Amino acid sequence: MTGSNLPFAFEVLKTHGRARAGIFHTPHGSIPTPVFAPVGTQATVKAVPPRELHEIGASLVLSNTYHLHLRPGDELVREMGGLHTFMAWDGPILTDSGGFQVFSLAKISKIDADGVTFRSHIDGSIHRFTPEISMRIQENLGADIIMAFDQCPVPTDRGIVEGAVERTIAWARRCRDAHADDSVQALFGINQGGIFDDLRARSAKALLDLDCPGYAIGGLAVGESKPEMYRTLDFTLPLLPDNKPRYLMGVGAADDLAEAIVRGIDIFDCVLPTRIARHGSALTPDGVVNMRKLQHAHDDRPVDPECDCYGCRTFSRAYLRHLVKANELLGHTLLSVHNIRFLIRHVERMRQAIFDETLDDYVSAFLQRFLQTA
């Protein structure tokens, strides 16, 4: 079960049910899978220095093509030595295609068969993305893993999803043609199709013809229910090859990570841990905790007594609550680092449980406690 695209070989070391523990080799290091990737939208995981990402076991960081194209510009990043040098993260990087942001953040002025013309959310300037342009930008950025340009629609409107699937297939072929060399950057295809089995199947079949070094599932966790997402994963994952990494885009809720790893997902990314940190929320084994609450004011325990991050080793809930209430930047940093560490350790434990064949026990115990369903 080893993928052939050196240096992007993917090894599945152990399966347990449909879950897999593996390792994905890249030019900037090997990624133990399953893996959770924190998001550095603007070439920085918000409020977290790269050396702290190493300290908490991050092995893959995602950055955004759309944002970096607009600011500081992908040509500038290339001139500065590429994204690894620019942001001083020497581990593996994945860039998305810009498709999701073009459709969610920018003001679209024109979408056609060839690409999308849009206005920047920063200054209103007009830009155009096509599959070829997305490839060129991602090549300038220089991430290890790059994504085919896709259209990510509302997952429950069949008419729209149908068009998006066909467009995404056509665009993936053009990305494949524009990106000749998978030995430097591995181009992943993106499966779309919303919650519709036949469209997911249609998308998967077309992508398999491209023999990508990995496959993503897009268009989930964007409005459908959790049961619909899990059912869609149940249907779609068996359609993807066993010997390639499978990446569930934009999913980072701790319960979703568990449900998706059980179903065979290898890679995740999400802004959730850093975004909720900036709102003063902490991930704990007992669920999401709002650190603003008065109940923490006199609490000398760490945010998460079971966590090994710097903040939990060093500071009390009382102090974190003070930082959050006083709007101190250190609160953002400490909670961001903690929340990322929480998800990374959660995934690390599931990886170990796959080797130990105890995944079901771990997941049911985790979910019962995290979702407070005892």
Next chain:
Amino acid sequence: MTGSNLPFAFEVLKTHGRARAGIFHTPHGSIPTPVFAPVGTQATVKAVPPRELHEIGASLVLSNTYHLHLRPGDELVREMGGLHTFMAWDGPILTDSGGFQVFSLAKISKIDADGVTFRSHIDGSIHRFTPEISMRIQENLGADIIMAFDQCPVPTDRGIVEGAVERTIAWARRCRDAHADDSVQALFGINQGGIFDDLRARSAKALLDLDCPGYAIGGLAVGESKPEMYRTLDFTLPLLPDNKPRYLMGVGAADDLAEAIVRGIDIFDCVLPTRIARHGSALTPDGVVNMRKLQHAHDDRPVDPECDCYGCRTFSRAYLRHLVKANELLGHTLLSVHNIRFLIRHVERMRQAIFDETLDDYVSAFLQRFLQTA
């Protein structure tokens, strides 16, 4: 020349002109002097974790009585083990008296011989500070060095300064009486008097009677010109005992540190390095650099090629400019750490130059380059 108040012994190890290199012992460690103390107003040096303060050689941190009394409350800090435990800074801490903030930040409702009644700048609630209350709050906070409650007036209005000097003397005596034990916390007196020699002398004489373990000069760098400040230091410093540390409050401009160390100051604090960092400015040997400027966009050199801080060892000016332009929190952290390190190293070099008897050469070369007066 060793002060007698154990554990707060102050040793002058070397003098060079009026400048002194020494060491000030405290229950939480010994402070090499001269020293620059970064300010952690709300029990956190803004955007900088305490372990990074250790890394850049910080040996003393200042925190604010006024802010901590209002939020989270000094009783709570005491309950959580005191300020050292609360903010996880195990080195020496100095708290100010609250006097400066009461007169600059709060809305005063009543000032009388006994104290000040004021409204919180946070929620408008009514509070009262007296010398005794300031002592009780600072004892709750538990800093190593605490300050007498003072009135810091506009330094050039003689009538107002005169009243403030008398009030500050009376309040210092009451602080002395309220704070019995200098073996746990060293109570410093504050010299006031604006730019008026006779008032500075009157203030100094009265404070000497209290035999404080250290003396601060307050009411400078608050509106008077730099020559007026330097002249006031020239006059006032010889009035203070040689064998006690001398603290110039709220001064942190790199040129002022040099001018004041030459004149015999041992301790400084200022929000300047962290405040200008949040505005995107960096301290460099060539002056203050605005990182927003286009000239840095393609510059692959560090912010300060001569600096040894994490940011300067790791990132380019181009990246820092991007972070600042994109309003990323990491930019605040990296520039704050750099700017504090710049001032600490500047002071470290002057300390070494005192031992080497090369202080004048260092200072004139530094000022010429920093102030661009070549």
